[in-house]
Amino acid sequence: MGRESTSHARHRGPAPGGGVPVSGAEEPEPVLLHTSGRAAHITLNRPRALNALTHTMVRRIDEALTEWERDPAVETVVITGAGERGLCAGGDIRAIHDDARDGDGSASAAFWRDEYRLNARIARYTKPYVAVMDGIVMGGGVGVSAHGSVRVVTERSRVAMPETGIGFVPDVGGTHLLALAPGESGTHLALTGAQIGAADALWCGLADHYVPTATMPEFLDALAEQPVEDALDGHVRTPPPDVLAARRDWIDTCYAADTVEDIVRRLIAHGDPAAEEAAETLLVRSPTALKVTLASLRRARKLGPLELVLNQEYRVSCAALDMPDLVEGIRAQVVDKDRRPRWSPKTLAEVTDTDVERFFTPLGERELGLSPLMH
Structure with missing residues (x-):
């Protein structure tokens, strides 16, 4: 939504790490911060880019959380997105494309290091962290919302981890969240990148409450x-029905296979049109990304705490910078927009176990190094 109440605002000096843009500035502040009564608000403020996260934004959010954690007047933190399209469409993947293609990848690795640490911090934040997951919430947008303690969806919510479509793997703790989803529904969402609505997000454990868009301003005022808890009591409703839970039979059957090739074969053979559509989707995704994603999810189930999964995701993300599919996928989807990526290798059969294992190679001194005890 990004529509916030200012009628009860307390002005206690500049907000930490940002604020209202200065008149005449060429670019607006990418993160707006203000307090309203007992609540402190973070607004992601790049609506033309669907509030895609930059390194500066990640740092600013982290600075704000530090200040507000120490401020006894702040009892709740709320994150929303500016504009009418959604909370956040993910990270600034064009910058990652340019860094991987023309640079040494160090800028992307530094961004992910701070972003994943922020994801872990949100999950362990000591005050209620209310994420308004209205509209589009994808990739990095999931990272700054779905780890929060109070996750609110609306009838406009479209939640997804679409990374395999750009030759990448679900990150920002996404493999942790999807590994915990019922049955194999998380595997389906991770491999296909399918978008889900409010009811399915609740069922999968990616959200906690449904509040209609029309009453969101009143909820934020409350x-x-x-x-x-009192604000939720007056505004939570039952969401319209969605589709994922009704498809669990074929999802659990097909995605329980040990390999992506077997998953595709089961989907095609099942007979349900939705299963066949899922197979068609997988066959145009990056073969390498699909196999690494499946391995990441299966390993995440055994790793346990979010921090340990983020450590694994950091290894995988850094490895992806050296592989051709990430640059090619972003080129096809975002830069040239021809929607015709040329994956390398081209087929699932050509992606070997050695190719997959390379993504999980320890990084030595460059490890993310998160520990559950840090929080």
């Missing part, structure tokens, strides 16, 4: 005056 957070200024009431504890989160």
Whole structure:
């Protein structure tokens, strides 16, 4: 939504790490911060880029969380997105494309290091962290919302981890979240990148509450005056029905296979049109990304705490910078927009176990190094 109440705002000096853009500035502040009653608000403010996250934005959010954690007047933190399209469409993948193609990848690795640390911090934040997952919430947008303690979806919510479509693997703790989803629904979402609505996000454990868009301004106003639980009591409703839970039979059957090739074969053979559509989707995704994603999910189930999964995702993400599919996938989807990526290798059969294992190679001194004890 990005529509916030200012009627109860307390002005206690400049907000940490940002604020209202200065008149005449060429670019607006990418993160807006203000307080309203007992609540502190983060607004991702790049609506023309669907609030895609930059390194500067990640740092600013982290600075704000540090300040507000120490401020007894702040009882709740709320994150929303500016504009009418959504909370956040993910990271700034064009910058990652340019860094991987023309640079040494160090800028992307530094961005992910701070982003993943922020994801872990949000998950362990000591005050209620209310994420308004209205509209599009994808990739990095999931990272700054779905790890929060209070995750609110609306009838406009479209939640997804679409990374395999750009030759990448779900990150920002996405493999942790999807590994915990019922049955093999997380595997389906991770491999296909399918978008889900409010009811399915609730069922998968990616969200906690449904609040209609029309009443969201009143809910945000209530957070200024009431504890989160009381504000929710007056605004939570039952979402419209969605589709994922009804498809669990074929999802669990097909995605339980040990390899992506077997998953595709089962989907094609099942007979359900939705299963066949999923197979068709997989066959145009990056073969390498699909195999690494499946391995990441299966390993995430055994790793346990979010921090350990983020450490694994950091290894995988850094390895992807050296592989051709990430640059090619972003080129095809975002830069040239021809939607015709030329994957290398071209087929699932050509991606070997050695190719996959390379993504999980320890990084030595460059490891992310998160520990659950850090929080």
